[in-house]
Amino acid sequence: MASTTKEKVGWSTANILVVLFAIIPVLWILSLSFKDPSSLTDGSFVPKDWTWSNYKGIFKTSEFTRALVNSIGIALISTFVAVLFASMAAYAIARLRFPGKSVLIGMSLLIAMFPAISLVTPLFNIERNLGIFDTWIGLIIPYITFGLPLAIYTLSAFFREIPWELEKAAKMDGATPFQAFTKVIAPLAAPGMFTTAILVFILCWNDFLFAISLTSTLRARTVPAAIGFFTGSSQFESPIGSIAAASVIITIPIIVFVLFFQRRIVAGLTSGAVKG
């Protein structure tokens, strides 16, 4: 496409504006996390005195470290279970014709669309009665529920792209349906599974609503919720520096993931968009 200088300038300006709009809050948080409490409100974007004290502070107590362990554990388990079940469901949706298939797809779409906030109160009561309130499993279950539709949609798009004849060939080669799935289909769908896993992981990792509503102690509180409970080291000290430091810490794994698997995520999202 031939483009004039005018067009180039126009697009560049627009792009820069969008990027700035997105990145300034992030940089701001980063900046806050390096300021000491006295200079928090000095109005300068770049900290005048750089300090690690906010970071040291949050790792001193178990409030943050315990939440970090909860976050990692809960997100990993939810992701694993969701992708495992979703890969089977997506395979069935992409390959088999069975009664109630469209109902299944509709239901999973319905769940994905369902406003989570309306489920919080019933879930709170159910979990308290079941005795799983404020436990890992109490968070893992709703995360799987909301992770599954996303995973099923992304994965079925991937499965649809695998030629069906490969499966027939595996069958003719003497594979049971399970062997055909694990030895032929799953390895080919691995990039798709990876993408899906990352998307589901981010979903669980970022959740605040369930984390704040279904936990009450450090037993299962994840980082986003734990940050909300941060207080300064004394009652009169603002916790903003600690909150900023914690936010930066939990952003790091996501940034690493995304940078590392950038191309795969993009491929996964677009293939889901076009074929799904």
Add this chain to the structure above:
Amino acid sequence: MADIVLDHVTKRYPDGAVAVDQISLEIADGEFVILVGPSGCGKSTTLNMIAGLEDITEGELRIGNKVVNNVAPKDRDIAMVFQSYALYPHMTVRENMAFALKLAKTPKSVIDEKVTEAARILDLTQHLDRKPANLSGGQRQRVAMGRAIVRDPAAFLMDEPLSNLDAKLRVQMRTEVSRIQKRLATTTVYVTHDQTEAMTLGDRVAVMRNGLLQQVGHPQDLYRNPTNLFVAGFIGSPAMNFMPGRLEEGVVRTKLGDLPLTDESRRALDGSGTGRDVIVGVRPENFEDAALVPPGDKAHGVTFSATVDVLESMGSDVFAYFKLEGGPAESAELEELARDSGRADTGGEGDQIVARLDAATQIKEGDQAELWVDVRPLHLFEPGTGANLTVRPEAASAAAAPS
């Protein structure tokens, strides 16, 4: 090694559509049988039923005297070569070929031995550690064959294995397939829509149309004695020429002139045919430049003149295209053949006649040429049913029973 018997096998889909209708076919041990027909005729469905990839609605399928209707594909001991090759992209050539044996828990030394042997037969030895993505079309095709060969199965099933190759390679691989099949002497069922492949490869050819078996026989039998209009038009390239004709006392009136009937044809018609419309079929090679016909043969045919539109020189012979006054012969079968050959799409007309002449001919494009047609191999078809009215009785019985 085993024979395959289809006994009134029918495939009916849940929506009532019948893909394969009561097919009975006996394939002897070691035989190479071709299923051929236009797309949608049920040949691939038939193959998939033999493979076990599709359920059989009615009828019985026996492999090696064992009824296998409800046996899973993996327990039928048959190997299949797919049109798309269906190689496993994440495995090397060696792993692709060894996959079936590995699943069968064959000892590693035996696997190595068989893969090496198959690679040697197929000239793939130096490619064993490459992935399919890095292979050419012909090499991929050979890997697909190799995957079937290493298993040493009771039968090979091939679903248009050559149709993804370019024309030159296809001819080469055709010979290769034939050689390998002869060497291994394994029962083979081969599906194709290409009549040339069918003619050149098979011990026997089964022509299908709309889920029905039209005729089964040796390629030459199908060529010389097609039982109906469809087989006549499908087998042979260039295809048989058809024109409307009217049966009168001892002759057929056609646009070429009055063609006398041979004694044989007259006997086959058995006096029943006077004053009725027929479709006359003439193979391109039954025409000749009138100037080149030996005097002794001239009496067996009729000379006529026609304006030659197009002349195609093939070196060994010359194809002359001309048109006749009046419309083309019409029947459902001919329409289907036209659709299949693409003539319906390219706007070619049905009343065009192709003649295959000796390369020595002096005829030029646009000439009003004197041509001669041999009336001995003439075929007469019933326009309604498409049945061949001039089937040689002895040939017909030979074609009906499996040889």
